[in-house]
Each structure stands twice: as C-alpha cells, then as structure tokens.
Amino acid sequence: MNRNKQYLLFEAIGLVDEDWILEAETAGRKPAVVNKRRAFSSKVTWYGIAAGFVLLLSLYVFQVLNDHVLLPNEISPPVSQSNLSNGSETSSTEQIENNLESSAESIERIPTWEEQTMPERFPEMSYDGVQYWVRSTSLLPEQVGEPVADITASGYDVYTETSHTTDAQLFILDGISPSVALAVQYAGDDHFYPCISDAYFPETLGDLVNDMNLRENMSFNRIYYDASNESAYISRVYTLPDPSVIWDFLFSDLSLKNEGDAHYQVNQIDISVAIPVLGIQNLSLGVNSDNYMQTNITGVASSFYIGPERAEAFIAYVLENGILESEESISYTDPEPGSEEGAAALEEPVAESVSEAVSHPASSGTTEDAGSPAKPAGTEGQSSASRPPAA
Amino acid sequence: MEDCQIIDLYWNRSEAAITETSRKFGGFCRSIAMHILDNAEDAEECINDAFLAAWNTIPPQRPKKLSAFLGRITRNIALDRYDYNTAQKRNRQFHCILDELEECLAAGLDTEAEYESQQIAQVIRLFLEGCNTENRNIFLRRYFYADSIEEIAKRFAYSESKIKSLLFRMRKQLKKVLEKEGILL
Numbered sequence: 001m002n003r004n005k006q007y008l009l010f011e012a013i014g015l016v017d018e019d020w021i022l023e024a025e026t027a028g029r030k031p032a033v034v035n036k037r038r039a040f041s042s043k044v045t046w047y048g049i050a051a052g053f054v055l056l057l058s059l060y061v062f063q064v065l066n067d068h069v070l071l072p073n074e075i076s077p078p079v080s081q082s083n084l085s086n087g088s089e090t091s092s093t094e095q096i097e098n099n100l101e102s103s104a105e106s107i108e109r110i111p112t113w114e115e116q117t118m119p120e121r122f123p124e125m126s127y128d129g130v131q132y133w134v135r136s137t138s139l140l141p142e143q144v145g146e147p148v149a150d151i152t153a154s155g156y157d158v159y160t161e162t163s164h165t166t167d168a169q170l171f172i173l174d175g176i177s178p179s180v181a182l183a184v185q186y187a188g189d190d191h192f193y194p195c196i197s198d199a200y201f202p203e204t205l206g207d208l209v210n211d212m213n214l215r216e217n218m219s220f221n222r223i224y225y226d227a228s229n230e231s232a233y234i235s236r237v238y239t240l241p242d243p244s245v246i247w248d249f250l251f252s253d254l255s256l257k258n259e260g261d262a263h264y265q266v267n268q269i270d271i272s273v274a275i276p277v278l279g280i281q282n283l284s285l286g287v288n289s290d291n292y293m294q295t296n297i298t299g300v301a302s303s304f305y306i307g308p309e310r311a312e313a314f315i316a317y318v319l320e321n322g323i324l325e326s327e328e329s330i331s332y333t334d335p336e337p338g339s340e341e342g343a344a345a346l347e348e349p350v351a352e353s354v355s356e357a358v359s360h361p362a363s364s365g366t367t368e369d370a371g372s373p374a375k376p377a378g379t380e381g382q383s384s385a386s387r388p389p390a391a
Numbered sequence: 392m393e394d395c396q397i398i399d400l401y402w403n404r405s406e407a408a409i410t411e412t413s414r415k416f417g418g419f420c421r422s423i424a425m426h427i428l429d430n431a432e433d434a435e436e437c438i439n440d441a442f443l444a445a446w447n448t449i450p451p452q453r454p455k456k457l458s459a460f461l462g463r464i465t466r467n468i469a470l471d472r473y474d475y476n477t478a479q480k481r482n483r484q485f486h487c488i489l490d491e492l493e494e495c496l497a498a499g500l501d502t503e504a505e506y507e508s509q510q511i512a513q514v515i516r517l518f519l520e521g522c523n524t525e526n527r528n529i530f531l532r533r534y535f536y537a538d539s540i541e542e543i544a545k546r547f548a549y550s551e552s553k554i555k556s557l558l559f560r561m562r563k564q565l566k567k568v569l570e571k572e573g574i575l576l
Contacts, residue, residue, distance in 0.1 A: 005493075005496055006489040006490075006492050006493050006496070007470060007474065007489070008508060008511060009492045009495060009496070009511065010470060010488075010489065010492060010534065011467065011470065011508045012508045012509075012511035012512040012515055013512075013515055013531075013534045013535055014463050014466050014467060014512075014535060015463075015508055015509065015512035015515075016512060016515060016516055016519060016531070016535070017516065018455065018456045018459035018460075019456075020519065020527060020531060021456075021458075021459040021462060021463075021531065021535060022456055022458065022459055023524070023527075023528060024527070024528040024531035024532055024535065024536065025419075025458060025462075025536075027524075027525070027528035027529075027532065027546070027547075028546045028547060028548075124556070126560065129521065129564070131560070154556070156552050156555075156556055158550075158552050161552075163556075198523060199523050201523075300523070300524075300525075
C-alpha cells in the first residue's frame with residue numbers, strides 16, 4: 001500500500017494557496033434565491049405558532065377526556081360511509097392520520113430507480129472537462145443542432161447505493177453557446193433534454209445575454225417589490241404591460257463586468273424569469289440595495305453594477321407603471337397579543353409610513369431626497385418614471 | 392483581537408501571543424486535529440505542538456493569514472502523529488480519506504522517483520484552478536480540513552451521495568492531471 005505516497009499527496013494539498021484555504025474555511029452554500037410570494041413579519045408568525053399550539057393542546061385535552069372520563073358508548077368517533085362499505089370501522093382520526101402519513105410519504109420519498117425518468121436517473125455528465133447537469137424538460141427536435149460527442153452519463157441509485165452508467169449523445173442546443181448548455185439524448189430514449197454546464201461564468205453582461213441568447217429565450221413574469229421601515233412591511237406583486245422595458249433599464253450597458261457573488265444579497269425588486277429551452281421556469285433577476293443587477297439564471301450568482309440612477313429609475317418605473325396584482329402589508333408595532341390596542345394596531349391602515357417607503361425607495365447614499373427618484377442622465381424634462389434613452 | 396495584533400505579540404515575544412492564539416484559533420485547530428486523529432488527547436498535544444511551532448517560527452515569519460498558517464502547521468503535525476499512532480488507534484475516517492487519495496495514484500508505475508511536496512502542490516494548484524469555486528471548496532473541506540462526507544453535505548446543503556459523486560469525479564480528474572504532468576507516485 002502506498003501509505004507514504006498518500007501522505008505526500010495529503011501534505012501537498014496542504015500547500016495550496018492560502019486564499020483558497022481561507023475561502024474553504026467559511027464556504028457553504030447560500031440559500032437559493034427564490035421569488036417571494038408572501039412574506040410575514042416574525043411577530044405574525046409567532047402569534048400563529050402560539051395559536052396552533054393552543055389548538056393542539058385543546059385537541060389533546062379533549063382526546064384525554066374522551067378516553068378516560070366519558071363512557072365509550074356515549075361518544076363514539078364518526079364512521080364514514082366508505083369505511084362501512086369496506087367492512088371496517090376506521091375512525092375519522094385514524095383516517096386523517098393515514099392520509100397525512102401517505103401524503104408525507106409521497107412528499108418525502110425519493111422515487112425508486114425504476115420509477116425515475118432518464119434525466120432523474122442520469123442527471124450528470126462530463127464533457128471536455130466540464131460537468132453538465134440535465135434538466136427534465138423535453139426539447140423539440142428543431143431546437144437540437146449538430147451532434148457534438150458520444151459520452152457516458154452517470155447516475156446513482158440511493159436505495160441500492162449502486163452507481164450506473166449509460167451511453168448518451170450530446171448535441172448543440174440551437175442558439176445557446178456550448179459553454180452554457182448542450183442537448184443530450186440517452187441511448188434508447190427518443191427525447192432530447194437540456195444539460196447545463198456547472199462551470200459557466202459570463203465575464204460581462206454582454207456575454208450572459210449572447211451566450212444564453214436571452215433576448216430570444218428569456219421571458220419576464222411577475223415582479224416582486226418589498227419595502228419596510230421600523231414600523232411596517234409591505235410586499236407587492238406587479239406585472240408590466242410592456243416587459244420589454246426591462247431590457248432598456250437593466251441591460252443597456254453590456255460591458256458591465258460580472259462580479260459574481262461578491263455583492264449578492266436579497267433583492268430590493270425581484271423579477272421572475274423563465275428560459276423554457278433550458279428548463280428554467282422561475283429563477284430570479286433583480287436589483288439589490290447596492291445598485292447591482294443580480295441573477296441566478298446560470299446556476300451560480302452573477303451581479304453587475306448598474307448604479308443608483310438606473311436602479312432607482314427602474315424601481316420607480318415599476319411602481320408607477322406596473323399593474324398591481326396583489327399587496328400585503330403588515331404592521332409590526334408592538335402591541336400585547338390579544339389586547340384591544342393590539343387588535344386595533346394590526347387593523348390600522350399602514351398606508352402612510354409604508355407608502356413613504358414605497359414612493360421613495362431606499363438606495364445607498366440618497367436617504368435625504370424626498371422628491372422624485374433620480375433620473376438617468378439625458379432624461380431631463382421627461383417624466384421621472386419614463387423609459388431611459390436607448391443606449 | 393485582529394491577526395496583525397496577535398502577530399505583533401509574537402514579534403514582541405509576549406506570552407500573551409499564545410493565549411490570544413488559543414482563544415481565537417483553538418477551536419479551529421482542534422477541529423482539524425480531531426478530524427485526522429479522532430482522539431481528544433492526541434489532538435490537544437497536537438495543538439500545543441502547533442502553537443509551539445508558531446512561537447518558534449514567528450519571527451522571522453510574518454504570516455499574512457494566521458488561520459491558514461496555523462491550519463497548515465496543525466495539519467502537518469497531526470499527520471505525523473497519525474503516522475506514529477498504532478494501527479488500533481488509527482482514525483477510520485481519516486484512513487478513508489487517505490484511501491480516497493490513493494485513487495489518484497497511478498498503479499504499477501515508476502516507484503523509484505521521488506517528488507517534493509512542492510512539485511506535487513504545483514500540479515494540485517493547477518488542477519484546482521480549473522475547478523469552479525464550489526467544487527474547489529468541497530475538495531479542500533475533504534482533503535485539507537478532513538471533514539466527513541456528512542459534514543460537507545450539511546455545509547453545502549447537498550445530499551451525501553452528491554458529495555461522494557463529486558469527490559469521486561474530482562479524484563479521477565486529479566489523477567489524470569497528475570499523470571499528464573508526469574507526477575507518477
């Protein structure tokens with residue numbers, strides 16, 4: 001056994017760059033950025049948990065009384081018709097428990113190898129030193145270009161702890177750079193699926209747009225806007241009558257450098273985007289409070305500095321021109337739960353303080369401006385929420 | 392206390408340097424030592440030796456990143472200690488890590504050639520440069536910090552099977568790179 005040589009290798013790994021060692025020291029995966037549907041203040045959540053606990057305690061007490069205090073034939077659990085027809089008398093409680101168990105099982109259970117589709121069985125493959133991950137979306141034949149290579153795809157059966165391989169063929173995905181994604185067809189399967197590189201990192205915004213052919217392939221869905229101050233929180237969902245304005249606001253300077261995850265944080269305004277050819281239905285493209293446009297559509301964080309003028313102009317445009325689909329506002333002033341004052345405080349309209357935050361979105365260095373959001377250069381005389389001039 | 396302030400204590404030959412080092416980096420060094428040795432007594436001795444080594448090398452050294460500096464020393468001392476320990480006391484998990492690294496070694500090739508760690512480190516650096524950030528971090532968590540697969544899976548929010556697959560592929564790739572660069576161990 002090459003024990004000394006193993007040590008040599010282990011020692012050599014210890015000599016890698018200090019920056020990498022430090023990076024690995026604190027490395028970990030960021031939580032996925034998801035488009036917010038709803039958000040709740042922590043106080044509302046805690047009140048809900050308390051209420052739920054009281055309810056459960058009441059049910060438990062009732063059950064104890066039912067079992068030990070009341071005579072069994074005075075109260076009997078209801079018997080459903082379906083149970084009678086089965087010839088068994090299953091209580092409704094047991095029925096509910098059975099349903100919950102089966103629901104939980106269906107949510108948590110990983111499909112067996114036999115139940116899985118080909119992309120689920122063989123989700124990863126390697127080509128030219130790059131790892132690709134397969135999405136389950138089927139492609140149309142016209143989306144598939146020339147063949148690239150014959151490869152071997154690998155998979156792992158978690159139940160039997162067995163590795164599997166299968167032959168597959170890689171193709172160009174029409175309009176998409178191979179550095180981003182290819183199409184794969186497994187041996188014995190008629191379908192084509194997109195497989196996405198895990199090494200793709202666009203250096204500039206222009207690379208991102210061109211490599212992924214975003215103007216052809218990407219569509220914009222709902223826009224989520226959250227604002228808060230020390231007393232209230234508001235969450236709004238918009239759609240834009242003409243989503244193409246997003247290109248003008250956020251993609252006008254294609255030379256912007258990709259700064260990766262250095263500035264990645266929770267979005268101030270968040271757009272749900274879809275890229276169906278890559279199997280993407282709902283990923284994030286947004287603007288954060290440091291005036292970066294950021295996105296996770298490549299699978300890793302990308303961020304591009306667009307500056308405060310463009311960031312504020314976009315947010316203002318959405319707030320003034322967007323169609324408001326829904327709104328949720330929560331006041332988190334500090335009443336006693338259950339008190340009259342508390343109930344009244346929660347019912348009070350939040351309009352004034354939160355609307356202030358909504359009308360004058362916070363951005364770095366502009367807290368004292370109580371007027372209209374700053375206009376991009378060259379738009380003087382136009383309305384404050386108009387489209388920016390073409391680049 | 393900032394790293395530079397602790398390093399100044401070493402340069403001033405103040406014994407507070409060891410106290411502050413232990414306070415700030417004791418847990419970190421202990422984690423590395425325990426991953427390799429899996430024995431609290433051995434790990435404590437290893438850490439004490441590491442702090443002594445730091446005392447003896449600063450000055451003249453003035454490390455830029457104290458945690459990386461101490462991490463390396465701790466790791467090397469723990470490895471020497473692991474080698475010294477009897478077979479019965481060997482840490483099964485670290486044993487697995489060494490076995491995994493054996494996969495990167497070409498079999499049945501020239502065994503007479505001797506390589507310096509630095510030469511191999513250069514090739515490993517080349518290999519890691521070609522990896523994306525997350526894969527590199529996972530590789531280093533396993534083979535620098537000697538984390539278990541379970542710990543790495545939790546840290547990166549992946550399944551253990553995915554981590555195993557990823558490390559398996561990376562070892563295969565490292566082996567190819569070592570062979571290509573003529574490092575035949």
